[in-house]
Amino acid sequence: MKYEVVIGLEVHVELATESKLFCSCGAKFGADPNENVCPACAGMPGMLPVANKKAVELGIAAALVTNSRVTPVITFDKKNYFYPDLPTGYQNTQWLAPICRDGYVDIETQAGQKRINLKQIHIEEDAGKLVHSHGVSLADYNRGGVPLVEIVSQPDFRSAEEVIVYLEKLRTLLSFAGVSDCRMQEGSMRCDVNLSVREAGSDILGTRTEMKNMNSLKAIVRAIAFETERHINALETGSEELVQETRRWDDSIGESFAMREKENATDYRYFPNPEIMPIQISEQWIDAVRASLPETAHDKFSRMTKELSVSESDAKIITGSKNLADIFDALTKNGVLAKDAASWIVTELLSMETQENKSSDDIKINTDKFAALILLVNKKEISRTVAKKVFALLYAEDVDPIDYVKQNNLGMVSDAALLDGIVASVLAENPDSVGQYRGGNEKVVGFLMGKIMGKTAGKADPGVVREMLMNGLAAASE
Amino acid sequence: MKFMMQDCIMAAGEICTAGSKMLRGFRAPFSAAVFERCESAGMEFAGLIPSDEFGIDGLFDQSDAVDASVTAVLEDKCDAVLCNDVFGKLRRQAASNGLIYIRPVYGTVSRFGLIPAVSSMDQVGVLCRSLEDGLAVLSAISGHDSRDGTSLPQEAYSYNADNTRAVTVGLADHPAVTINQTDHIKTANAELKYFGVMPQVLYILGAAEISNNTTRYDGVKFGFRAEDARGLEDVYLRSRSEGFGQDAKLASVVGCMVLSKEHYEPLYHKSMQIRRLIKEYYDGLLEKFDVIALPANLGGNDKYAQSALYALPLLCGYASVALPHNDSGVQFICKRGNENAMFSLAREVLT
Numbered sequence: 001m002k003y004e005v006v007i008g009l010e011v012h013v014e015l016a017t018e019s020k021l022f023c024s025c026g027a028k029f030g031a032d033p034n035e036n037v038c039p040a041c042a043g044m045p046g047m048l049p050v051a052n053k054k055a056v057e058l059g060i061a062a063a064l065v066t067n068s069r070v071t072p073v074i075t076f077d078k079k080n081y082f083y084p085d086l087p088t089g090y091q092n093t094q095w096l097a098p099i100c101r102d103g104y105v106d107i108e109t110q111a112g113q114k115r116i117n118l119k120q121i122h123i124e125e126d127a128g129k130l131v132h133s134h135g136v137s138l139a140d141y142n143r144g145g146v147p148l149v150e151i152v153s154q155p156d157f158r159s160a161e162e163v164i165v166y167l168e169k170l171r172t173l174l175s176f177a178g179v180s181d182c183r184m185q186e187g188s189m190r191c192d193v194n195l196s197v198r199e200a201g202s203d204i205l206g207t208r209t210e211m212k213n214m215n216s217l218k219a220i221v222r223a224i225a226f227e228t229e230r231h232i233n234a235l236e237t238g239s240e241e242l243v244q245e246t247r248r249w250d251d252s253i254g255e256s257f258a259m260r261e262k263e264n265a266t267d268y269r270y271f272p273n274p275e276i277m278p279i280q281i282s283e284q285w286i287d288a289v290r291a292s293l294p295e296t297a298h299d300k301f302s303r304m305t306k307e308l309s310v311s312e313s314d315a316k317i318i319t320g321s322k323n324l325a326d327i328f329d330a331l332t333k334n335g336v337l338a339k340d341a342a343s344w345i346v347t348e349l350l351s352m353e354t355q356e357n358k359s360s361d362d363i364k365i366n367t368d369k370f371a372a373l374i375l376l377v378n379k380k381e382i383s384r385t386v387a388k389k390v391f392a393l394l395y396a397e398d399v400d401p402i403d404y405v406k407q408n409n410l411g412m413v414s415d416a417a418l419l420d421g422i423v424a425s426v427l428a429e430n431p432d433s434v435g436q437y438r439g440g441n442e443k444v445v446g447f448l449m450g451k452i453m454g455k456t457a458g459k460a461d462p463g464v465v466r467e468m469l470m471n472g473l474a475a476a477s478e
Numbered sequence: 479m480k481f482m483m484q485d486c487i488m489a490a491g492e493i494c495t496a497g498s499k500m501l502r503g504f505r506a507p508f509s510a511a512v513f514e515r516c517e518s519a520g521m522e523f524a525g526l527i528p529s530d531e532f533g534i535d536g537l538f539d540q541s542d543a544v545d546a547s548v549t550a551v552l553e554d555k556c557d558a559v560l561c562n563d564v565f566g567k568l569r570r571q572a573a574s575n576g577l578i579y580i581r582p583v584y585g586t587v588s589r590f591g592l593i594p595a596v597s598s599m600d601q602v603g604v605l606c607r608s609l610e611d612g613l614a615v616l617s618a619i620s621g622h623d624s625r626d627g628t629s630l631p632q633e634a635y636s637y638n639a640d641n642t643r644a645v646t647v648g649l650a651d652h653p654a655v656t657i658n659q660t661d662h663i664k665t666a667n668a669e670l671k672y673f674g675v676m677p678q679v680l681y682i683l684g685a686a687e688i689s690n691n692t693t694r695y696d697g698v699k700f701g702f703r704a705e706d707a708r709g710l711e712d713v714y715l716r717s718r719s720e721g722f723g724q725d726a727k728l729a730s731v732v733g734c735m736v737l738s739k740e741h742y743e744p745l746y747h748k749s750m751q752i753r754r755l756i757k758e759y760y761d762g763l764l765e766k767f768d769v770i771a772l773p774a775n776l777g778g779n780d781k782y783a784q785s786a787l788y789a790l791p792l793l794c795g796y797a798s799v800a801l802p803h804n805d806s807g808v809q810f811i812c813k814r815g816n817e818n819a820m821f822s823l824a825r826e827v828l829t
Contacts, residue, residue, distance in 0.1 A: 039507050039508060042699065043694045043699065044507060044700070045496070045501070045593040045594065045691075045694065046488050046506070046508070046510065046590065046591045046592060046593050046594075047590070048589060048590055048625060048626045048627055048628075049627055050624065050625065050626075050627045051627060078690055080690060080693060080737070082693065082696060082714055084696075084698050084710065087694065087699060088693065088694045089690075089693025089694050089696060090690060090693055137710075139698075139699075267738050267739050269689075269690075269734060269737035269738060269742075270737070270742075271686060271690070271737050271742070271746060272750075274597040274598035274628075274687065275594075275597050275627060275628060276627055277627055277628055
């Protein structure tokens, strides 16, 4: 029998606000435990939630880039459950009137274009984090109250490939719109995978299981493969009965496990939060958010390839990461030609990423200094060889290229008398090569160039050197 | 002027338990907005007064013992007590003990620093001996507060009983309410609807919100924790079992039930719909009358049935004032904007 897997996703994305959803505490990742906590987000009685306008605006932005219908009046609801990561015993979320509904995201897979429909997007607050060690559990409420949006898709996926392409597309859409930095490894983008299996061609959905809090694409692919096989196996052999449940994916073992039954039997007792007044979202407000949206990845790609003569392959890489696109914009703003900026990012900067096994989103560089370095090369003040060395130092130690070149006397050498002498000495030291050239072997030019550049510590102007070398070889051949 | 507060209203550094063992030893980390405002108006703080647990006037306890806040004013310990009267005990006892209880319009007084009971109905009110003192305190504590998302935008309010224009009063058809017509007061019988259903709506919504507002008391972060509890579930169960009193537990159980998947529609949601119907009706009626007048006490010990008298301002966010009048006391209710007309009526009835 042929089977078909049916998947729906709930993607959680932390909003890029300065402060939390209902208090003024900082929302940035990486603070010391409980550094960003006030009486409100610690759940003290007597504190009242005051909604963060920026979070609502980012929610509107998320609606716009996913072609969703914004709800004219949104409300917040309370979702009750006891767990120590939740200081109030309830989570503020949107249950009755979420920020938007009925959107879609178009994806491109090997099989062609496909539309993934969205049920809704709602804004909610994140929970805190528990750290278990040595028999005690510690609660860190820094993340508690940080705003996020949950993007709920329809069960429209039929393969892991579609899931991955969709997640990458969502990340591009949301990060370019400034909604979130969408960093999976920092937990600012997480995903619940709802999966069922049915006979191919059937229009009845099978029993669904949910795997929560997946935060790596690789793990998602593995989890979908495992869970699909488990479902098919259960259907074919009757070896186990499939029940609707939440399962935990253990990536180190490569298996999913049923959570305790109690965790599956929760009634969240949702009800409207009487402490937060309904918020009206006018057409004017939506228009203002639309007008303030930055360039999308798609538009940036078109502009780079059509107006700025960047190659399609470079443009694709750069617009695949908000971070790289930001570096590109900073370089061009500093007077670097688009084509040069793109090629430096793709060849030099990304080689650092590969060496350090970082993702394009994590790579960091001082773009003012990076631009200054590229301009030194363009103005022929340093050679490309020197530039590569300085770049490595700039990347690793943040050296200032202009100062460094000056202090280490790395400026381009184009003093004819000095270079003449070096060329003559290299020709004299390599009579065999000169002989081979005379015999018609032009490959030796590269070898001799290397020798000469080596003697100048890479500082010589390669154009000038090449001309001198060719003249010298011609003279020797006569 | 000396003021006190029920211990559900926070004063930084003071132990505020909202009458619950669950908050035993809880020292307020900040002060309520109303406390700050009284202090900056030059009033003298004379201490906190124990309140019923989370303001729940228990249905189990039918004794109706005089509340400590009422006693404090009667014994002259202060001129006014800031209170949160949800289920009507303070309004009833004020009126029958010669005192006055003023409840402002929802949203005019900040609830920042008030330990919540029923968030959609909680509102700091003033229990006082003289109307003038009460209005001075009310004017001091009213006004916008950015720390309370339900706070109305108006910055300041000035309350007095000096209104001289004619006040139209809609009377409940009850022998205890005998307001005489004067040049200043025009009375007529009003058709007061929905009183039969109000206790149900009050208790269903009240229990739902109390059950939720008390989930933060779990023995984990602050307040009471059962001494020998081991493990998370034990901490939750034992701390909450030992920490909450009978009424808070009853409210929690009922609240969880009415919010459960099974009962949300027929109980919670239906109550919210009825609450809206009630508000629509009385918004209309309060276009016709500046004030409506109800008894402040029906006599007898059935607190549940009595709560019909006190539910209307809570469900609709209206202002009210309860004061001595005949044997049972009287209660006036008005919409936002008509408070001073209502207070002028109160003064006339008092003198």
